Amino acid sequence: MPFPITRPRQLRRTESIRCLVRETTLSVDDLIWPIFVKPKSEDEPVASMPGVVRYNPIRAAEEAATAFQSGIKAILIFGIPAYKDETGSASWQDDGVVQQAIRAIKSTTPDLVVIADVCLCEYTSHGHCGVLKDGEVDNDVTLDLLSRQSLSFLRAGVDVIAPSDMMDGRIGHIRKSMDEAGFGNRAIMAYSVKYASAFYGPFRDAAGSAPSFGDRKGYQMDPANVREAVREVQLDIEEGADIVMVKPALAYLDVIQRVRSKTELPLAAFNVSGEYAMIKAAAAMGWLDEKRTVLEILTGIKRAGADLIITYHAREAVQWIKEG
Numbered sequence: 445m446p447f448p449i450t451r452p453r454q455l456r457r458t459e460s461i462r463c464l465v466r467e468t469t470l471s472v473d474d475l476i477w478p479i480f481v482k483p484k485s486e487d488e489p490v491a492s493m494p495g496v497v498r499y500n501p502i503r504a505a506e507e508a509a510t511a512f513q514s515g516i517k518a519i520l521i522f523g524i525p526a527y528k529d530e531t532g533s534a535s536w537q538d539d540g541v542v543q544q545a546i547r548a549i550k551s552t553t554p555d556l557v558v559i560a561d562v563c564l565c566e567y568t569s570h571g572h573c574g575v576l577k578d579g580e581v582d583n584d585v586t587l588d589l590l591s592r593q594s595l596s597f598l599r600a601g602v603d604v605i606a607p608s609d610m611m612d613g614r615i616g617h618i619r620k621s622m623d624e625a626g627f628g629n630r631a632i633m634a635y636s637v638k639y640a641s642a643f644y645g646p647f648r649d650a651a652g653s654a655p656s657f658g659d660r661k662g663y664q665m666d667p668a669n670v671r672e673a674v675r676e677v678q679l680d681i682e683e684g685a686d687i688v689m690v691k692p693a694l695a696y697l698d699v700i701q702r703v704r705s706k707t708e709l710p711l712a713a714f715n716v717s718g719e720y721a722m723i724k725a726a727a728a729m730g731w732l733d734e735k736r737t738v739l740e741i742l743t744g745i746k747r748a749g750a751d752l753i754i755t756y757h758a759r760e761a762v763q764w765i766k767e768g
């Protein structure tokens with residue numbers, strides 16, 4: 445029955461009515477807070493990501509404990525190593541910065557889910573996500589190094605391994621290495637659908653991980669493709685992924701929706717550094733209401749089909765969700 449019999453505004457009259465018919469609810473349990481750890485002692489703010497700070501392992505453990513007390517269930521760790529070289533060898537040292545942070549966090553806050561990003565770009569002198577052969581990233585040689593890095597994080601006590609490199613076959617390779625090393629009980633969150641995106645700019649400032657030549661288009665996905673996203677997800681599931689991910693989030697809500705309709709696995713979306721920086725910049729100028737904008741964005745990502753959202757807004761969003 446059309447108007448005047450049907451009047452959708454009847455269900456929008458008061459906040460209580462709106463609550464009753466709300467289709468999507470954002471929960472503190474959905475949020476994963478990404479953090480950067482580095483060896484030096486002082487806290488180091490990231491200029492292009494206001495509110496984001498690089499911490500040493502001890503400070504990271506303090507901040508992680510506070511985040512857990514506020515209700516955050518999981519963090520995702522990125523490492524800025526003491527040195528970079530051709531192969532990214534700092535990433536698999538058992539006394540490396542990420543390994544130290546994992547140990548510190550698990551000893552102070554054992555119930556916090558600790559996830560570690562696995563990739564080589566933060567650790568290589570050339571900034572690419574794998575090792576180079578004749579100026580190109582060599583897929584299969586890189587797999588061994590990613591497994592090596594993963595095992596070192598696992599020995600430090602990490603709960604979930606999150607490979608972000610986009611090499612072919614890395615989920616299967618890492619899964620096999622984990623199982624053989626006795627880590628059959630730990631999970632893999634695969635960056636299954638990771639686009640070659642301009643929105644990673646501030647992250648690369650934070651981690652000093654911009655490629656020194658060329659770009660990542662030879663391994664990260666073309667932003668124009670969505671059928672390929674479904675294929676990447678299928679492969680990662682066949683290889684043993686426990687959680688799949690779409691990244692970035694905002695220009696890819698249709699991809700999140702498509703992947704959601706094709707898999708029963710938990711689906712994560714990464715609200716990346718550039719998406720965060722845009723909001724912070726506009727809010728600082730007084731052009732946007734930050735709280736309302738962030739809650740609207742996070743709700744939109746969930747509505748598109750994500751179960752989990754990795755976001756630098758996590759700590760503030762927790763307070764805003766509690767305020768209602």
Ligand code: PBG
Nearest residue numbers: 563565608643644647716717718
């Ligand atoms: C490492 C990695 C990147 C991000 C997550 N893991 C950077 C990249 O691929 O260049 C981006 C995260 C963000 O922008 O917030 N491969």
Ligand code: ZN
Nearest residue numbers: 563564565573
């Ligand atoms: Zn990388």
